[in-house]
Amino acid sequence: MQPDLWELYSLMYKSRLFEQAVKKLWNDGKISGEMHLAIGEEAVAAGIVSHLKEGDAMALDHRGTPQMLMRGVDPVSLLCELLGKPEGLCGGMGGHMHLFSEQHLAASSGIVGSSGPAAVGFALAAQHLRPGAVAVAFFGEGAMNQGMMMESMNLAATWKLPVLFVCKDSKIAITTVSSSVTSGSLFNRAKSFNIPAKEIDGTDVEMIWLAAHKAIDEARRGEGPSFLLAHCSRPEGHFLGDPLIRITKNPLKEMKDMAPALLKSILKPKGAAVRERTESLSSVTSILGQTTKAQFFNFNDPLDMTRKELKSDKNRLEQLEEKIEQEIKQIVINALNGNTDNKKAVT
Amino acid sequence: MQPDLWELYSLMYKSRLFEQAVKKLWNDGKISGEMHLAIGEEAVAAGIVSHLKEGDAMALDHRGTPQMLMRGVDPVSLLCELLGKPEGLCGGMGGHMHLFSEQHLAASSGIVGSSGPAAVGFALAAQHLRPGAVAVAFFGEGAMNQGMMMESMNLAATWKLPVLFVCKDSKIAITTVSSSVTSGSLFNRAKSFNIPAKEIDGTDVEMIWLAAHKAIDEARRGEGPSFLLAHCSRPEGHFLGDPLIRITKNPLKEMKDMAPALLKSILKPKGAAVRERTESLSSVTSILGQTTKAQFFNFNDPLDMTRKELKSDKNRLEQLEEKIEQEIKQIVINALNGNTDNKKAVT
Amino acid sequence: MKSKTFAQAIDMALAQAMADDPNIIILGEDVQMLRVNLFSRFGRDRVRNTPISESAFVGAAVTAAMAGLKPVVEVMLVDFIGVAMDAILNHAAKVNSFSGGKWQVPLVIRAACGGGYGDGGQHQQSLWGWLAHIPGIMVVVPSNPADAGGLMLTALEHAGPVIYLEHKLLADYWLDYMGIGDRKTVTFDVPPNGARGPVPDKLSPVPPGKAAVRQKGSDISLVGVGVGVHRCLQAAGSLKTKGVAAEVIDLRSVSPLDIKAICESAEKTGRVLVVDEDYREFGLSGECAAVIMEAGIRAKYARVCTNDTIPYSRDLEEKTLPNTERIISAALSLMS
Amino acid sequence: MKSKTFAQAIDMALAQAMADDPNIIILGEDVQMLRVNLFSRFGRDRVRNTPISESAFVGAAVTAAMAGLKPVVEVMLVDFIGVAMDAILNHAAKVNSFSGGKWQVPLVIRAACGGGYGDGGQHQQSLWGWLAHIPGIMVVVPSNPADAGGLMLTALEHAGPVIYLEHKLLADYWLDYMGIGDRKTVTFDVPPNGARGPVPDKLSPVPPGKAAVRQKGSDISLVGVGVGVHRCLQAAGSLKTKGVAAEVIDLRSVSPLDIKAICESAEKTGRVLVVDEDYREFGLSGECAAVIMEAGIRAKYARVCTNDTIPYSRDLEEKTLPNTERIISAALSLMS
């Protein structure tokens, strides 16, 4: 089987525009708290979520907007939730880290690593109540060091549960380079639980779709869990307003606040040897450097890759993009006015 | 380097007699709660603890009496602690699952898996304050599925901490056959964290001593953690009074209580299909069978193996055993009277 | 009504419910042996042994409940719940609220609790008041066989997460495993009417959040839960000989708390003594004081609780856990 | 005395202590950036980034403390402490007792707490009363820069484990990261005297378990902690215009609780209103009631707390967290 690239692109493009709209609304002060965008991860979401059907479940982390959208949650009620409106998916009670849709068996959590146990529980229910259904856990490479995630892999493999563990490797967890706090490869870690593992380019939606197809198919047939390690980059940083991004974007302004205290600390008597202090400084600079790189140079936009293929039918592509742009505009308008489908359905 | 088998045997024999005395005192009602003996695991304890010196640390689980004894904790104060006496190592406040000796940097806990983080913390302190010192974590194969244990392995490897992770594989955790709830091999699991791992016969004190020698040496030189997987069997069961042991030892009596309810349950309408019910029953029987086997047939006594080698000097062996027997007798008498070394030192 | 043990009544409630509802499953370490009767009747898919991975399997039980199962997940002893606390604090208790009231978590978390058999401070905690602090979970603690069965049904019928705590001095098999071990050389202060008692042939649920007045009295209200109730009853017997008529209230449910029952009794007697095997500070005993003061009732108040980490030694343990003497002497102080 | 921010005062206390004591180390996720000044001065061995493995690294901090280090271990937000709860409940809090008082755990656990910036119920909890339930740990919650620095020194000097909670509305960098994110389009109800204030040039520790009377008054006692203190002070201002003289007590330390300060004020005013951003039931507000009743003081009592999971929406959040209006109206009810 081959993926329908048009469908995948349309999922990705919609998600991209949706999150860009979210960014604007957040900047306007209409969305509160930490808003984690998943721009750059659309291929992973689309390549996997497009396989899901009724009875399948998703366990999401703090970065789950695209998956909810792609799974078919009403976009206006989703956006209303981010806006904290009573018309929101969760009545404004959950917010962007706590998106829940019982109908889609989709649950989120802001606790890093908790999508592991959550997917295991969904899969256990599937095994009892909906044979053939699967559960997908989405999480970052940082979450792989959370004990409950590793426990979940063992549990899923032991019980041969239909779970697809999807690790989106952004190489960084907030400000910590994950390789500096992780020993051994995540690929081998998954395999050590006897879970078939595959490492993959997280920007290649076609490859992801194919890998997910195989893994989900096996899970549906009762052959147990799989692990996908997908490498992505994420130009919007950890969350909107990410200080690392701010510094790299506007070093003069941000450094003005930061530099004096830093300089004073470095020059203070008592403390580490000069060499160690220099090392500290250079490790800070290196994180900032990596952030800059990830943002400006290293960003393999998953949309570009697919768009290139679809350009063979330029007209269709333009029409599709135009249609989605209109859709998103309307979604934003409706959300700001609180006109959700839910509401329509009720009234 | 080669181990001093006489020294190792004397540690093991002392521990064996000490725990046999504990068993008697427990049967007499003088020791309360769950008393987990480590009879059968003496070679693992002796082969490793004999390498430790001042500044080294031990993190123990619920089965840590031999290690405390072998590390040089005053045996009378140790026994007084099990007896819950004010003269005990911890004034009777801790008991057999919570043996603590600051002098030996030895800490215990009844929470399965917690010896992982505990050893990591000891090793971190060693890295800062006592370069060249090491920390050993003792735990069972069941504890390897506890998230904090896996996290600890990653942490120790990341920070190149001087930790020796010692997994005593008894194949069973209370009544659960560990292979039935564990996916993949524990050996590969440890290796996936980039930790050098070795699998070993837990009754062969010489091999254990040599493996520990290498691992501890490397740790002292700053080369990071190692993992030892030692297979043991444990004829005394999970704890004293273990119902599994009771049933296998005295099936008529114990089954008299258990069988009627079981039979009734199996025959009740509503429930699983007959085949599944039979499966349940046979899995219960199989655990009992394994318990019997472990107890009566499969017990490779680590003491026998060493004793055989030492029999070449029969006189010396007899003298040594005689001396230790006397020692233990005196320890019991002193403990029952509350005559600890601590006390002598104070008065 | 037959006389049954505390443990039999729980097994009975589970068997009754599991026969009716195929979605009830039991998860936990060693449950195939601990619940051997249920295992042999309902099979290994519905009575599942887990690895020692509390954070994963309690977390999994939360979403399993959200997706249509009714898991009874066991954490063996409540002391071990620390390992799985995130699943309770941030997931089980909050999903309903996060989802805007749209998604329920019908989950029972079962654990043994309590001390009095010399097992030390990491295996004898009660923690019910601690757990009840978290909004969104029900916490129940039966004190006798009929309630043990009834409250298990209450828990199974409740739409949200429930923590069900069984005291080891009441549940004979726990005491046997952890304390007796087939010895005739040890004795424990087991409340006989707690460990065994009449149980209806067909169990029905206890109304949620409903305390029971175990003894009427007009001079002082003794408020307790679990084994504490029996300590109160014993103390009430002694107090009677001293001319003091004590009322004994068995809360049964810590959360929701039966504020009405507490306040009515406080109003009547004007003296309240809370007996709580959980830790004294920031817990159940404080909450009882708060609801009385909030109601504007003027009452004298004292509490007999576990003030510190529970010592291993039987002597020290006995002094640390609420005992009848401490209750009597606190009650007499309130009377004077 | 210079005017400093809340966050600067904590950094200053740590720098002061770390310069004097080479055994103080900082562990936690992202601490090399969060504590960049300390990192650049004291180097990567003393300011260590951890993996996202709270149960391992908090557990490790316990034994590191036992073996001679003085770790300040950060769990980022107190909400995440559930993951590491076992290390606190069964290890940090109990080792001293288990060892018969022979072995200490000089550990500081630092976390940000509190809400008011629209981040939802899994990131805005307070939990101080919950944590204080466990015997063997000190829990401190500063309300202003001078105390933030002083209490950090108190924590570092304490022989046992201390949980140090900094409120995100007071610590400007937390609010910037989690709430503002460089936007001019959002506003938060930040207590100005909490977020910035005079700090002595050389900090000294606040005496442990000592509350501070922030405002004297004879009609009603408002008892709070953290941001709650500022809400009380604001309410006290309004109450004054209505002829009500409120006394405002800043507990500073939840455990040990300054019972004397609470009781003296209660005795004087005869009316106590506890303002607690932590959950209402089975927590700090109840404990305040208990100590007042135990002392035999007759006082009217009410509480303004967080009654349920904190909603995400700014409107609903505002109504859920204790706000000045709720305090004023509860106070006026007590006056009538």
Ligand SMILES: Cc1ncc(C[n+]2csc(CCOP(=O)(O)OP(=O)(O)O)c2C)c(N)n1
């Ligand atoms: C248990 C827990 N610890 C810490 C945090 C704070 N936190 C939120 S996101 C995050 C980084 C997660 O990194 P990763 O899993 O790689 O996901 P990414 O953000 O890169 O997508 C951390 C540490 C948390 N939410 N929960």
Ligand SMILES: Cc1ncc(C[n+]2csc(CCOP(=O)(O)OP(=O)(O)O)c2C)c(N)n1
């Ligand atoms: C966190 C936690 N979960 C469960 C228990 C109950 N428990 C005590 S010992 C044990 C089995 C441990 O098995 P293993 O690690 O193999 O050690 P063994 O007893 O075989 O030496 C269990 C489940 C506990 N003490 N702590």
Ligand SMILES: [Mg+2]
């Ligand atoms: Mg990442």
Ligand SMILES: [Mg+2]
């Ligand atoms: Mg074992």
